[in-house]
Amino acid sequence: MAEAKTKPTGASVSEFLESVEPAGRRADGLELRELFDRVTGTDAVMWGPSIVGYGLHHFRYASGREGDWMVVGFSPRKASISLYGLQTPGAEELIDRLGRVKLGAGCLWIGRLATVDRHVLESLVDRAWVHTRGDDI
Numbered sequence: 805m806a807e808a809k810t811k812p813t814g815a816s817v818s819e820f821l822e823s824v825e826p827a828g829r830r831a832d833g834l835e836l837r838e839l840f841d842r843v844t845g846t847d848a849v850m851w852g853p854s855i856v857g858y859g860l861h862h863f864r865y866a867s868g869r870e871g872d873w874m875v876v877g878f879s880p881r882k883a884s885i886s887l888y889g890l891q892t893p894g895a896e897e898l899i900d901r902l903g904r905v906k907l908g909a910g911c912l913w914i915g916r917l918a919t920v921d922r923h924v925l926e927s928l929v930d931r932a933w934v935h936t937r938g939d940d941i
Contacts, residue, residue, distance in 0.1 A: 811872070812857070815850040824880050832917040833880030839922070840876065843929045855879045855888070861936050875936045876929055887912040890928045892935045898928050 821837060824830040837848060837856060844858045851857040857874030864870040876889035888911050891899070899905065899912065903920035906913040914920050 810852040810855065812860075813850045813852065815853070817848040817850055817856055820850055820854070821856070821880070825882070828916065829880045829882065829885070832885060833878070835917055836878045836880070836885070839926060840878065840929060843926055844876065844933050849874075851877060854881065855886075857888070859933070859937060861889075876932050884913040884915050885917065887914065887925075887928075889932045889936060892932045895928060895931055898924055898931065902928065 817837065821830065821833045824833050833856070840856070840858055841848065846858055848856045848858060851874055855874070855877050856879065857877035859875030860872055861875045862870065862872050874888060876887075878888065879886040884906075886908075890912055891907070891910070899907070901921060902912075902914075902924045904915060905920065
């Protein structure tokens with residue numbers, strides 16, 4: 805089985821977020837870090853060169869494939885912000901209330917943090933954190 809390309813690194817989350825361009829995307833990334841830090845109560849870790857992740861979840865598919873991935877995370881990319889781990893069972897109603905968002909297979913994409921409801925985002929992060937960590941306990 806191939807080794808995962810995206811995994812935790814020793815890189816500095818602060819240095820990464822301070823280097824994000826443009827400035828508006830950097831501000832969104834810093835605000836997301838505050839929100840994710842507060843909700844998860846844990847330290848952020850860089851996953852690969854551009855994803856800020858929280859927690860560790862070991863997954864196993866019915867096909868036998870397994871690996872490790874962050875519980876929740878985000879990436880303030882140039883084109884949009886990617887939010888990871890928030891599509892847990894039953895979260896559809898919250899996602900519908902979040903605001904302007906595009907759904908991907910494993911993430912949500914938002915253009916700017918200003919276009920989403922922060923309280924709903926906080927609820928989604930909390931729900932995903934509790935749900936996914938419960939699977940590992």
